[in-house]
Amino acid sequence: MKMRLILLFLVCFSPISFAKIPPRLFPSSLDDQLSSKGKLSYETNYFTQILDHFNYNNPQTFQQRYLLNDKYWGGSKNNAPIFVYTGNEGNIEWFTQNTGFMFEIAPHFNALLVFIEHRFYGKSIPYGGDKTIAYSNKTTLGYLSSTQALADYATLIIDLKNNLTAIDSPVVVFGGSYGGMLAAWFRLKYPHVTIGALASSAPILNFGNITSPYSFNNIITQDFKGESENCYKVIKGSWKQIEDMAKTKGGLEKLRKSFRICKNYISQGALENWLYTAFVYTAMTDYPTPSNFLNPLPAYPVKQMCKAIDDPKSGKDTFEKIYGAANIYYNYTGNATCFNLNDHSDPHGLAGWTWQACTEMVMPTDGNNKESIFPPSKWDYNERAQFCKSNFGVEPRPNWVTTEFGGYNIERVLKRFGSNIIFFNGLRDPWSGAGVLKDISKSIVAIVAKEGAHHVDLRWSSKEDPKWLKQVREREVNIISNWLSQYYQSLNEIY
Amino acid sequence: MKMRLILLFLVCFSPISFAKIPPRLFPSSLDDQLSSKGKLSYETNYFTQILDHFNYNNPQTFQQRYLLNDKYWGGSKNNAPIFVYTGNEGNIEWFTQNTGFMFEIAPHFNALLVFIEHRFYGKSIPYGGDKTIAYSNKTTLGYLSSTQALADYATLIIDLKNNLTAIDSPVVVFGGSYGGMLAAWFRLKYPHVTIGALASSAPILNFGNITSPYSFNNIITQDFKGESENCYKVIKGSWKQIEDMAKTKGGLEKLRKSFRICKNYISQGALENWLYTAFVYTAMTDYPTPSNFLNPLPAYPVKQMCKAIDDPKSGKDTFEKIYGAANIYYNYTGNATCFNLNDHSDPHGLAGWTWQACTEMVMPTDGNNKESIFPPSKWDYNERAQFCKSNFGVEPRPNWVTTEFGGYNIERVLKRFGSNIIFFNGLRDPWSGAGVLKDISKSIVAIVAKEGAHHVDLRWSSKEDPKWLKQVREREVNIISNWLSQYYQSLNEIY
Numbered sequence: 001m002k003m004r005l006i007l008l009f010l011v012c013f014s015p016i017s018f019a020k021i022p023p024r025l026f027p028s029s030l031d032d033q034l035s036s037k038g039k040l041s042y043e044t045n046y047f048t049q050i051l052d053h054f055n056y057n058n059p060q061t062f063q064q065r066y067l068l069n070d071k072y073w074g075g076s077k078n079n080a081p082i083f084v085y086t087g088n089e090g091n092i093e094w095f096t097q098n099t100g101f102m103f104e105i106a107p108h109f110n111a112l113l114v115f116i117e118h119r120f121y122g123k124s125i126p127y128g129g130d131k132t133i134a135y136s137n138k139t140t141l142g143y144l145s146s147t148q149a150l151a152d153y154a155t156l157i158i159d160l161k162n163n164l165t166a167i168d169s170p171v172v173v174f175g176g177s178y179g180g181m182l183a184a185w186f187r188l189k190y191p192h193v194t195i196g197a198l199a200s201s202a203p204i205l206n207f208g209n210i211t212s213p214y215s216f217n218n219i220i221t222q223d224f225k226g227e228s229e230n231c232y233k234v235i236k237g238s239w240k241q242i243e244d245m246a247k248t249k250g251g252l253e254k255l256r257k258s259f260r261i262c263k264n265y266i267s268q269g270a271l272e273n274w275l276y277t278a279f280v281y282t283a284m285t286d287y288p289t290p291s292n293f294l295n296p297l298p299a300y301p302v303k304q305m306c307k308a309i310d311d312p313k314s315g316k317d318t319f320e321k322i323y324g325a326a327n328i329y330y331n332y333t334g335n336a337t338c339f340n341l342n343d344h345s346d347p348h349g350l351a352g353w354t355w356q357a358c359t360e361m362v363m364p365t366d367g368n369n370k371e372s373i374f375p376p377s378k379w380d381y382n383e384r385a386q387f388c389k390s391n392f393g394v395e396p397r398p399n400w401v402t403t404e405f406g407g408y409n410i411e412r413v414l415k416r417f418g419s420n421i422i423f424f425n426g427l428r429d430p431w432s433g434a435g436v437l438k439d440i441s442k443s444i445v446a447i448v449a450k451e452g453a454h455h456v457d458l459r460w461s462s463k464e465d466p467k468w469l470k471q472v473r474e475r476e477v478n479i480i481s482n483w484l485s486q487y488y489q490s491l492n493e494i495y
Numbered sequence: 496m497k498m499r500l501i502l503l504f505l506v507c508f509s510p511i512s513f514a515k516i517p518p519r520l521f522p523s524s525l526d527d528q529l530s531s532k533g534k535l536s537y538e539t540n541y542f543t544q545i546l547d548h549f550n551y552n553n554p555q556t557f558q559q560r561y562l563l564n565d566k567y568w569g570g571s572k573n574n575a576p577i578f579v580y581t582g583n584e585g586n587i588e589w590f591t592q593n594t595g596f597m598f599e600i601a602p603h604f605n606a607l608l609v610f611i612e613h614r615f616y617g618k619s620i621p622y623g624g625d626k627t628i629a630y631s632n633k634t635t636l637g638y639l640s641s642t643q644a645l646a647d648y649a650t651l652i653i654d655l656k657n658n659l660t661a662i663d664s665p666v667v668v669f670g671g672s673y674g675g676m677l678a679a680w681f682r683l684k685y686p687h688v689t690i691g692a693l694a695s696s697a698p699i700l701n702f703g704n705i706t707s708p709y710s711f712n713n714i715i716t717q718d719f720k721g722e723s724e725n726c727y728k729v730i731k732g733s734w735k736q737i738e739d740m741a742k743t744k745g746g747l748e749k750l751r752k753s754f755r756i757c758k759n760y761i762s763q764g765a766l767e768n769w770l771y772t773a774f775v776y777t778a779m780t781d782y783p784t785p786s787n788f789l790n791p792l793p794a795y796p797v798k799q800m801c802k803a804i805d806d807p808k809s810g811k812d813t814f815e816k817i818y819g820a821a822n823i824y825y826n827y828t829g830n831a832t833c834f835n836l837n838d839h840s841d842p843h844g845l846a847g848w849t850w851q852a853c854t855e856m857v858m859p860t861d862g863n864n865k866e867s868i869f870p871p872s873k874w875d876y877n878e879r880a881q882f883c884k885s886n887f888g889v890e891p892r893p894n895w896v897t898t899e900f901g902g903y904n905i906e907r908v909l910k911r912f913g914s915n916i917i918f919f920n921g922l923r924d925p926w927s928g929a930g931v932l933k934d935i936s937k938s939i940v941a942i943v944a945k946e947g948a949h950h951v952d953l954r955w956s957s958k959e960d961p962k963w964l965k966q967v968r969e970r971e972v973n974i975i976s977n978w979l980s981q982y983y984q985s986l987n988e989i990y
Contacts, residue, residue: 054549057637142552192901406687417686
């Protein structure tokens with residue numbers, strides 16, 4: 001069995017070995033008790049954005065959504081700062097709801113909060129907002145790219161500052177995951193628009209051959225192995241057993257029952273994909289407190305999964321053990337009666353990522369070595385290319401991101417170039433292997449949390465937060481304060 | 496009379512008041528005796544370049560020309576440097592022939608020389624090299640933009656380095672005028688591709704309202720006034736006299752004779768444009784030694800023009816004086832028997848600039864205050880917009896360049912961001928008013944030559960070069976040496 005997934009930040013599916021079924025993502029509504037404590041509020045605005053910034057043969061525009069909170073803003077007269085979230089591959093409301101950090105630090109900084117939606121996601125759909133047209137083919141999807149998105153952010157921010165007569169208000173950008181990549185790149189490409197970037201869990205080195213394609217799954221392996229050797233072994237061994245069982249007569253039906261799969265659909269690939277998804281996203285969101293980002297999850301869900309697997313009650317039945325683990329991810333609320341492998345719902349509007357993964361976001365992540373918790377496999381660019389060709393009729397440009405944004409020898413390149421970027425990474429996050437994990441210069445710094453998961457620093461805080469997390473956030477606040485002080489000082493310097 | 500020109504670096508014409516006649520540019524063949532001393536040599540190559548880097552809906556490519564000289568290269572094993580000229584708005588051979596500096600310093604640095612042609616110019620024409628198609632309308636011309644050009648350079652350089660297995664060879668970029676703007680922007684946007692930029696006479700601040708629209712003509716005024724007050728007064732007074740004469744019966748015919756205009760065509764506007772062109776480009780190329788960049792010219796041609804004007808032999812006849820001055824610019828070789836105002840030839844292939852000036856390169860330069868050597872006028876964006884609409888059916892994006900590349904408060908923005916850029920400016924150059932004239936940081940430095948003209952530092956050297964020019968070049972060489980030393984040192988550092 002080969003496991004081949006276009007591994008996306010938030011949505012994953014298998015183009016090759018498995019059936020093309022995205023995992024079910026439960027509708028994620030923010031749990032106020034867990035997090036926002038009433039601080040979450042924003043108004044919705046739209047900006048008339050240029051569809052093609054780089055050519056002049058297309059006068060089309062589209063309505064780009066951005067969310068605004070001016071409750072804490074110190075105003076333009078005081079040159080109070082503007083904190084901008086550079087939206088990622090989904091509905092901006094969802095990212096906003098899950099970026100409590102910005103709401104929590106805004107009062108301290110008297111900051112205006114702006115969350116800009118990425119083009120082609122949420123309600124920021126070109127072609128009159130008609131997603132059917134926008135997503136219909138490569139001609140219309142052609143305008144969905146990171147460089148266009150960055151130019152959107154620059155254009156919108158400059159216009160907003162003009163409208164607020166806040167020309168001298170410093171802008172700090174924030175982002176997590178792909179949004180973190182965009183935040184870092186935005187600081188590098190648009191230093192005249194932003195004074196600094198907090199790039200959380202931004203795997204900007206997951207391109208070309210900068211990072212090993214085994215890194216991603218190695219970290220997941222380590223996450224589970226670190227909890228319990230038995231847990232790792234059971235998961236690692238389960239794939240062969242599933243394969244063997246599927247081959248037997250009535251085996252699929254047995255698997256269906258073991259994993260409480262709904263009757264409408266099952267295949268070996270879909271089941272494997274469903275399980276793989278659970279392990280990957282549990283590792284990514286292995287937060288120290290209960291969460292509700294992708295699915296409702298308990299604190300330290302990897303530990304909980306391993307607990308289920310190691311539970312003596314489940315005896316020697318591997319499927320029962322694995323089911324127990326999957327149940328943590330898919331059914332923590334306990335409401336599900338069966339799991340639908342044929343669920344194509346996309347509550348956060350993430351579908352455009354497949355296009356991005358087929359053009360510029362070619363991130364080799366699905367290598368599995370002998371020790372991997374998943375079956376051994378190699379990263380194979382040609383499989384991606386084939387999938388993209390058949391799906392969209394496009395050939396990826398695997399070298400484009402490193403051409404446009406760099407990545408190779410990043411320490412050498414940025415040691416004496418650029419400034420004011422924080423790269424946060426949690427080492428439990430499988431993406432962290434492709435993050436910047438060492439300080440590059442005095443002001444391009446890495447904050448690494450051994451026990452951290454995917455952009456854990458950007459979450460709403462909780463009383464239960466461990467000390468290390470509080471310290472990470474404190475350090476981020478201090479660094480941003482320094483950027484601002486330096487900026488305000490420079491305002492008084494005469495050139 | 497109003498003087499309204501879309502003032503281009505190298506080609507100028509009047510869309511509004513004057514007839515749309517580009518000035519005659521003599522075919523400029525390099526005069527070996529003056530300059531190259533046999534050092535000029537290169538081979539011609541073509542690279543298959545992506546037409547649209549930023550969207551994915553167009554798989555087209557085109558053949559991009561680049562010139563190569565590896566005579567002095569120390570080779571990839573030694574990580575010997577690569578010096579790249581970022582081509583401007585014309586035939587790359589012409590810029591190469593006029594950038595002797597790179598050939599002259601290459602032996603010292605053991606540098607590979609690469610001169611890359613800008614898309615849509617020279618032989619680097621998309622649509623199968625068919626200029627008629629490429630220039631036919633806004634759809635095909637749409638791909639002619641500075642951002643696409645920079646992405647071309649990045650793509651080509653990375654590919655070239657791969658082919659030469661010279662991954663660790665440092666790249667330094669050079670450019671003059673628009674090419675200098677591109678060199679500076681390239682260092683800012685692609686620090687992973689180049690370690691530093693020599694941006695000569697790059698008016699990167701001639702956008703929005705960063706630089707006064709009167710600056711350009713003020714400098715020309717000062718150039719002539721500095722030579723002789725009388726010279727300035729005669730030129731300044733001549734416009735009214737031409738206007739008055741043109742109004743009289745037979746006046747145009749008189750003007751034709753006074754200025755030795757060929758019989759095929761004359762109009763007041765075309766004549767004024769022809770004269771304006773002579774003054775502007777003589778000021779720009781007011782070099783200390785004879786030159787042959789635009790037209791063959793003596794050393795210090797502004798001084799020569801004023802000599803002609805101040806010459807007692809020409810008595811009180813203003814037209815005769817002005818003719819004498821124009822003759823320096825248009826007929827220094829003495830071969831012309833009459834001047835053809837209807838000459839649309841474009842020997843250096845500069846026509847694409849009109850498109851660029853109608854889209855992103857909106858550079859306000861044609862304000863003239865009361866003291867101007869030209870008739871008073873205001874910069875009026877709407878006139879440009881009207882012209883562009885009627886000529887190409889496009890609306891310019893006057894804010895795009897400052898959005899994409901910055902410019903406002905550049906000292907503040909770059910004080911702690913970026914490194915390794917030399918901004919050279921000669922203060923006699925009318926473009927220098929929009930250049931970076933003060934050091935921004937330790938490694939983003941301004942070299943200012945009071946007596947210098949447009950990218951004089953990049954010319955072939957001559958025994959007759961003044962001391963200040965030799966010193967400018969020495970300083971440039973020293974700074975580039977430092978960049979390289981620092982780079983080689985960083986190669987040995989372990990990360």
